[in-house]
Amino acid sequence: MTTLTTPTSSGASAPTARKRRRRSVEGGWKQITINRAFLIPAIVVFVFLFVVPLLQGLYWSFTDFTGYSPEANFIGWDNYVQILNDPSMLSGLTFTLLFAVGTTLLVTCLAIPLAVQLNKAFVGRNVVRSLWFFPAVPSMAILGLVWSYILSPLPSGVLNTLLSNWFGIEAVSWLSDNTLARFSVIMVGVWAQTGWHAVLYLAYLQSIPQEYYEVAKIDGASPRQQFFAITLPLLMPAMVVSSFLLLTNGLKVFDLPYTLTNGGPGFATYTITQSLVVTGVGQGEYGLSSALAVMFTVAVGVIGFTQLRITSRIGRRFA
Amino acid sequence: MKSPMRMVVAGIAVTALAGSLGACSGDSGEADGTTTVSFLSWTGQEQMEPMIEAFEAENPDVTIEASYSPPVAEYIQTLQTRVLSGTAPDVFVVAAENKTNLIEAGAVVDLSGEPFMEGIQQFNLDTYGRDGAEYGLSLSSWAAGYAYNKEMLADVGYDGIPETWDEFLVMLQDLQDAGYTPFLESVDQMPTTVSAMLGAKTSQSDPSVDDQIFDGSSTFAEQWTPILEEYNRLYTEGLVSADVVALDGDQVRDEFANERVAVINAGPWIINAVQEANPELDWEFGQVPGLPDGMPFQAGAAAPGYAISASSDEETQEAAKTFLTWLASEQGVEMFHEATNDVTVTENFTPEVDPVFEPMVEPIRDGDLYLPMIAWQRDEDVLNVEAVAQVQRMIQGQIGPEDVAAALDAKLSS
Numbered sequence: 255m256t257t258l259t260t261p262t263s264s265g266a267s268a269p270t271a272r273k274r275r276r277r278s279v280e281g282g283w284k285q286i287t288i289n290r291a292f293l294i295p296a297i298v299v300f301v302f303l304f305v306v307p308l309l310q311g312l313y314w315s316f317t318d319f320t321g322y323s324p325e326a327n328f329i330g331w332d333n334y335v336q337i338l339n340d341p342s343m344l345s346g347l348t349f350t351l352l353f354a355v356g357t358t359l360l361v362t363c364l365a366i367p368l369a370v371q372l373n374k375a376f377v378g379r380n381v382v383r384s385l386w387f388f389p390a391v392p393s394m395a396i397l398g399l400v401w402s403y404i405l406s407p408l409p410s411g412v413l414n415t416l417l418s419n420w421f422g423i424e425a426v427s428w429l430s431d432n433t434l435a436r437f438s439v440i441m442v443g444v445w446a447q448t449g450w451h452a453v454l455y456l457a458y459l460q461s462i463p464q465e466y467y468e469v470a471k472i473d474g475a476s477p478r479q480q481f482f483a484i485t486l487p488l489l490m491p492a493m494v495v496s497s498f499l500l501l502t503n504g505l506k507v508f509d510l511p512y513t514l515t516n517g518g519p520g521f522a523t524y525t526i527t528q529s530l531v532v533t534g535v536g537q538g539e540y541g542l543s544s545a546l547a548v549m550f551t552v553a554v555g556v557i558g559f560t561q562l563r564i565t566s567r568i569g570r571r572f573a
Numbered sequence: 574m575k576s577p578m579r580m581v582v583a584g585i586a587v588t589a590l591a592g593s594l595g596a597c598s599g600d601s602g603e604a605d606g607t608t609t610v611s612f613l614s615w616t617g618q619e620q621m622e623p624m625i626e627a628f629e630a631e632n633p634d635v636t637i638e639a640s641y642s643p644p645v646a647e648y649i650q651t652l653q654t655r656v657l658s659g660t661a662p663d664v665f666v667v668a669a670e671n672k673t674n675l676i677e678a679g680a681v682v683d684l685s686g687e688p689f690m691e692g693i694q695q696f697n698l699d700t701y702g703r704d705g706a707e708y709g710l711s712l713s714s715w716a717a718g719y720a721y722n723k724e725m726l727a728d729v730g731y732d733g734i735p736e737t738w739d740e741f742l743v744m745l746q747d748l749q750d751a752g753y754t755p756f757l758e759s760v761d762q763m764p765t766t767v768s769a770m771l772g773a774k775t776s777q778s779d780p781s782v783d784d785q786i787f788d789g790s791s792t793f794a795e796q797w798t799p800i801l802e803e804y805n806r807l808y809t810e811g812l813v814s815a816d817v818v819a820l821d822g823d824q825v826r827d828e829f830a831n832e833r834v835a836v837i838n839a840g841p842w843i844i845n846a847v848q849e850a851n852p853e854l855d856w857e858f859g860q861v862p863g864l865p866d867g868m869p870f871q872a873g874a875a876a877p878g879y880a881i882s883a884s885s886d887e888e889t890q891e892a893a894k895t896f897l898t899w900l901a902s903e904q905g906v907e908m909f910h911e912a913t914n915d916v917t918v919t920e921n922f923t924p925e926v927d928p929v930f931e932p933m934v935e936p937i938r939d940g941d942l943y944l945p946m947i948a949w950q951r952d953e954d955v956l957n958v959e960a961v962a963q964v965q966r967m968i969q970g971q972i973g974p975e976d977v978a979a980a981l982d983a984k985l986s987s
Contacts, residue, residue: 320674320677320678321653321657321674322653322656322657322671322674322675322677322678322680323657323677323678323679323680324657336987339987340987342958342959342962402821402824403824406819406820406824407814407816407819407820408816408820408824408828410828410831410833425816427815427816427819428819429819430815430816430817430818430819430969431969432969435819515819516761516821517962518761518818518819518962518965519818519819519965519966519968519969520818520962520963520965520966520969520971521962524962532954532958537952537954537955537958538653538671538674538954539955
């Protein structure tokens, strides 16, 4: 990058130089106003589709609003107290966090090596890339329904039939055992997202100059050393984006567990978003549901912000 | 600036706007003397449209403006949004999931005393009524019991489902000993067995089990625990796999259709699918066996009822009543039955059902049906979600029957 102005030796002339630079770069106040006017549609959308509903939800969270009658009585913190005393909601919070963290770690660990392999030249590379990307195309709800048949705990389930025919293994309770059900939901989530994130990493990989690897080879670096000293540090910006998307999508997960296990067995795979939908729409308890949404929004904000700060800091260290 | 052309365009715009606002004002009377009734249908368009056409042919002064939303969650949400925004349809459906909210919000008209409510089964009127008022015209009911493979049962010496629970468990053991998977029951909803056993108990109680629980004179722990203990014998005695907690109704149905299980819980909705999958299957429905102090019974409920919006104007409400009168007529009920295959419960028409479902018709038309979610007087969905989850945990062996009942008591008091 080249600078637009040269440094001045006199302190008095510095503000003048800055002014001149701003005018020359940004085109003056008229241009600034025009540029900022382009933000108005985005601001309007943000205010009406995010800020207003958020404030309305915050208001409802302190009421007994049912969603059928416009009447809503102020009930203070009752909804928040009820949430904190409800085992199903706490169970939902536990699995939601487990899913978000589990899928983020596993997808990241799998997608990077996959992207490295997909970046190499081999016959049928584009077909293989497409196959890996395919699970990201159908909606999670459809994947959940399909996998519910594959992972059926009955001996006639697809996976159990294969395990029985090939290895003589008895039927496994994939979705009827709490631990296995949680594991199954997370694994399907990982399977569905790994290809998409590998493509994301692949895009960043292709922007790494080959000269770095050539110099490393001349210096005698092994492939492992090249990966950890060149590839991984230069993929940090991609990891920031990928892990942020994975974490936020994981925290919002609804369709996959809903169609695969319906939150069961018991509340083993119940999620916060399922709780929001069931409580608000199914049970007509909009006040309670709004309180849960407010708490969840704050939690997602804190987790997302923290994750972004940590990954950015790591990224700067490697940069 | 103010050119004549611009004035004309402005005038047209104002007129058009005024016209469109007038159309939104809720006045459904048309210039040609017809009245438009908006209708949010629970039944699919393919089934409902012929009925609407037949009604309009007989009643040219009323036009039905139908919209469709599939049950259950999407319908409930659509209706809820429209009621809250003041654009409720003139005729809609009141169901188990929304009846308490609609009645308490004053969103539905009391239909008691209307001539079209006279020929309806009392059980159906009570389902969508409260304190003597009747809010839903429910034309049919459904029942769920056990579907059984006749050949498998005959193989171990039975010609049908035994009448008592103990005998039924012995039969399941015999089936298991003979190498069959004896029984599967989907428990992603309230188990059919539990609902039927509770139904048998409440039909012999006065006041009913739920009246006692909800007026505070009894508890879930007192009323439900003995029944849950009997139900849990299926799992503690190793007759049924705990894997049922991960099965939905379709998976259980497919196992039955492919002759991999002898008995399943089921309702009339499986008939077509089973007969298409296995036309040679020899099977029939039967009631859920009774406990020693009970009797054979079945789970079931009145179908959702047609309701009239309290926010509609008087003229539209009258037109809506004309529509409901036609729906409850012999022609309307017959068309409804042919379109939906539901077992109708009106006095003016006797439905014909598939022979495999014949054993369930009499209980349906007699109103011998019970579904906890319908019978509960408040917090229906909250209690239902809790009950299903806790029953699943009981089946897994994580908690005992008394814990399930205690969790429901705790939920009701929260």
